Amino acid sequence: MTQQSLKPTPAAGDAATEPRPPAGRPWLDRYFHITHRGSSVAREVRGGVTTFMAMAYILLLNLLNLLNPLILSGPDAAGATLGQKALITATALAAAVTTLLMGFVGRVPLALAAGLSVSGVIASQVAPRMTWPQAMGMCVMYGVVIMLLVVTGLRELIMNAIPLALKHAITMGIGLFVALIGFYKAGFVHQGKATPVALGPNGELAGWPVLLFAVTLLAIFMLQARGVPGAILLGIVGGTLLAVLLNALDVIDPEQWAGGAPELHGSAVSMPDFSLLGHVEFGGWGDVGAMTVGMIVFTLVLAGFFDAMATIIGVGTEAGLADDKGRMPGLSKALFIDGAGGAIGGVAGGSGQTVFVESATGVGEGARTGLSSVVTGLFFAACLFFTPLTAIVPGEVAAAALVVIGAMMMMNARHVDWSDRATAIPVFLTVVIMPFTYSITAGVAAGVISYVAIKLAQGRAREIGAFMWGLTAVFLVFFALNPIEGWLGVH
Numbered sequence: 001m002t003q004q005s006l007k008p009t010p011a012a013g014d015a016a017t018e019p020r021p022p023a024g025r026p027w028l029d030r031y032f033h034i035t036h037r038g039s040s041v042a043r044e045v046r047g048g049v050t051t052f053m054a055m056a057y058i059l060l061l062n063l064l065n066l067l068n069p070l071i072l073s074g075p076d077a078a079g080a081t082l083g084q085k086a087l088i089t090a091t092a093l094a095a096a097v098t099t100l101l102m103g104f105v106g107r108v109p110l111a112l113a114a115g116l117s118v119s120g121v122i123a124s125q126v127a128p129r130m131t132w133p134q135a136m137g138m139c140v141m142y143g144v145v146i147m148l149l150v151v152t153g154l155r156e157l158i159m160n161a162i163p164l165a166l167k168h169a170i171t172m173g174i175g176l177f178v179a180l181i182g183f184y185k186a187g188f189v190h191q192g193k194a195t196p197v198a199l200g201p202n203g204e205l206a207g208w209p210v211l212l213f214a215v216t217l218l219a220i221f222m223l224q225a226r227g228v229p230g231a232i233l234l235g236i237v238g239g240t241l242l243a244v245l246l247n248a249l250d251v252i253d254p255e256q257w258a259g260g261a262p263e264l265h266g267s268a269v270s271m272p273d274f275s276l277l278g279h280v281e282f283g284g285w286g287d288v289g290a291m292t293v294g295m296i297v298f299t300l301v302l303a304g305f306f307d308a309m310a311t312i313i314g315v316g317t318e319a320g321l322a323d324d325k326g327r328m329p330g331l332s333k334a335l336f337i338d339g340a341g342g343a344i345g346g347v348a349g350g351s352g353q354t355v356f357v358e359s360a361t362g363v364g365e366g367a368r369t370g371l372s373s374v375v376t377g378l379f380f381a382a383c384l385f386f387t388p389l390t391a392i393v394p395g396e397v398a399a400a401a402l403v404v405i406g407a408m409m410m411m412n413a414r415h416v417d418w419s420d421r422a423t424a425i426p427v428f429l430t431v432v433i434m435p436f437t438y439s440i441t442a443g444v445a446a447g448v449i450s451y452v453a454i455k456l457a458q459g460r461a462r463e464i465g466a467f468m469w470g471l472t473a474v475f476l477v478f479f480a481l482n483p484i485e486g487w488l489g490v491h
Contacts, residue, residue, distance in 0.1 A: 032107055032369040037321070039368040044109075047367025048375025050233045051111050053393055054358040054401050055376070056383075058091060058113045076127045076135065082276065082349070088387055089272040090350030096380035098341040098353045103373030106334040109319060109362055110312065111376045112341050115354035118142075118304050122351050126296055133281040136346040138293075140280055142300035143342025143352060149305070150336040159309055159331070161467035166447050167322075168412045169427035171314040173434035173443045178357050179406025180435040186213035186399035207256040209396040212243055216400040224404070232364050232401050239397035262394045272384040276349025299481070300342075304354055307440045308338045311355045318409055319363040360405040422458060426451040445475035 029035050034044065075081050091114055098112040118139070126135040149155040162170075183189040187210040192198030200206050205214075216239035223231035243262040246252050254261040312335070316328035328334075334355075341353030362372050418424045430447030434440050452472045455464050477484065 028371070032371045034369050034371065037368040039366060041371065043366035044369055044371035045375050046233055047109060047362035047365040048372035049379070050236065050365045050401070051109075051359055051362030051367070051372065052376045052379040053233070053236050054361040054398050055095075055111060055113055055356055056393060056398070058095070058356075076132045077129055078131050080132060082132055083273065085270075086273040086275045087350065089274060089384060090276045090348045092380050092383045092387065093272070093274075093277070094341070094345040094348035094350040094353050096377050096384070097348070098337065098344050098377075099373050099380060100377035101337050101340070102334065102355075103370035103375075103377055105370075106330050106337050106373075107370035108316070108321065108328070108330050108334050109359060109367040109369060109372045110315060110334060110338075110355045111359045111362070111373055112338065112353045113356050113380075114345060114351045115304060115307060115356075118300060118307075118342070118352040118354060122300075129292070131281065132349075133279045134283075136280045136349055136351075137282045138296055138300060139346030139352040140343045141282075142297050142304055143339055143344070143346065145297065145301050146305055146339030146342060147336055150332060150339055153332075155305070155309070155335050155339075156332050158467055158471060159313065159335075161465050161471070162313075162448070163451065163468075165416055165423045165427055166430060166444075166451060167313050167317065168415045169430035169447055170310045170440075170444060171317045171409050171412045172427075173431040174310060174314040174357055174360075174440060175406040175409025175412075176431060176435040177406075177438075177440060177443075178360065178409070179403045180438075181357075182399040182402030182406065184399075185402070186210055186396045188213060208246065208252040209243075209256050209394065212239060212246070212394070213396040213400050215239070215242075216397050217403055220400060220404050221407075232361055232404060235404075236393065236397055236401055239400065240393050243394045243397060244392065257394060257396070262392050269385055270387050278347060279349055280346055300352070304339075304342055304352055308335075308354045310440045310444050311357050311359070312338070314357070314409060315355070315359045315363055317412065318360055319368055321368065358402065358405075360409060361401045364401075364405050364408055422451075422454050422460075425454060441478065445478050448472055449475055449479075 025035060028041065032044070034041060095111075095113040102108065102110050102112060122135050122139065126138055130138075146155070180189070187200065187207065188205065189197050189199070190201045192203070200210070205211070216235050219238060220231050220235035223234060228234065240262065247254070247257075247261050247263055252261075312328070312331075313322075316322050316331075321328040338355050341355075345351050345353040362376070416423060416427050426447045429450050430443045432443075433446045434443030437443070448468065448471050452464055452468055455461060
């Protein structure tokens with residue numbers, strides 16, 4: 001495969017170059033290009049609701065005491081902790097603002113929330129060395145860096161420089177990654193005692209909730225096979241109603257639910273706590289050192305940059321928004337808003353926001369425009385006051401939707417020339433390393449490095465574009481970051 005042109009060209013279907021819709025159509029249709037993208041208002045609303053239901057768990061992780069990198073409830077270097085209610089408010093506020101921006105400005109079906117990789121870095125590497133306000137300052141800084149990369153055009157050039165086969169690989173890798181998350185959240189897959197993973201906690205499925213997951217999963221697949229519109233949303237609603245019924249009949253022990261029983265605890269309404277809003281500090285890093293601060297920002301930029309890049313490519317491709325070179329409409333705006341999500345999340349006190357792979361669930365329901373993101377954002381805004389209601393949807397039911405989307409994204413395998421080793425090997429490494437390492441960035445890095453290495457081995461170095469060389473250098477640093485930090489004295 002030859003390297004595509006790196007000249008800045010408008011993404012296919014961008015609002016700046018897209019044909020002006022006929023004046024007779026409603027404003028909503030013309031603004032979001034609903035008819036032009038082959039969608040309808042009903043599909044967009046359905047897609048937005050589905051995406052929210054698949055993402056709602058992010059609001060509750062901090063209350064469920066799960067061993068997840070997204071938890072930001074631990075102590076910082078000074079021993080201070082973030083209040084749970086304030087943290088949920090910050091998470092909902094940042095998700096609502098960034099997702100609404102993506103809908104109204106980016107006009108693409110992408111929803112944002114506290115990023116898995118970014119929050120993991122903040123919780124495990126930043127907070128133990130700094131105060132929480134300083135950690136949120138790091139989020140603002142990495143967000144500004146990414147926005148600068150977008151403004152200069154570098155981020156879009158990097159995305160467009162990736163060969164089309166690798167873009168399909170990224171989509172498939174994210175599909176397996178999402179499916180693994182779904183199986184794990186449902187309790188179908190566990191860490192084995194003698195193996196890395198196993199069926200259930202002891203080599204067998206245990207408990208009614210995982211059975212509910214399996215029933216919901218099969219129901220969605222059966223509805224899809226019958227061509228029923230809204231299959232994913234119908235499956236989530238049906239699985240939730242069944243869970244509520246079984247819980248009300250005391251069929252299932254409340255302790256078996258991974259995220260708590262599907263029922264209301266107290267009032268459905270709760271007032272938000274904005275005490276974390278604006279608690280950001282820049283400075284006071286004398287004990288940490290400039291070198292350590294620089295490495296933290298570099299790590300956050302890597303985590304936010306490439307995870308979001310891969311997700312945007314994967315979801316955009318699944319939505320059919322990409323052109324024959326893998327470019328999608330409104331790309332520069334979407335990339336800028338994603339970068340702004342880091343800064344917005346830091347200011348809100350809820351960690352950096354990034355595009356969520358769960359956006360693919362809405363796309364699976366037919367979402368093709370920013371209207372679905374507006375719907376998702378409004379639901380997050382409502383959660384500022386109705387957070388207890390989000391606990392009703394069991395994690396096991398939402399997990400079924402993730403597995404379904406994973407299967408749908410794997411269908412991109414049909415676009416790959418598996419007879420060409422120069423294509424097949426990088427694609428394979430990209431696809432398998434994402435779920436095996438639980439890192440989207442690691443999968444992208446492996447694919448890029450192996451692509452360049454194989455081209456060199458074949459004597460086809462001229463086909464490697466300048467940006468692919470640059471990406472290879474960056475990813476080599478990514479894999480060697482630990483010894484580099486040791487060499488520089490960063491601990």
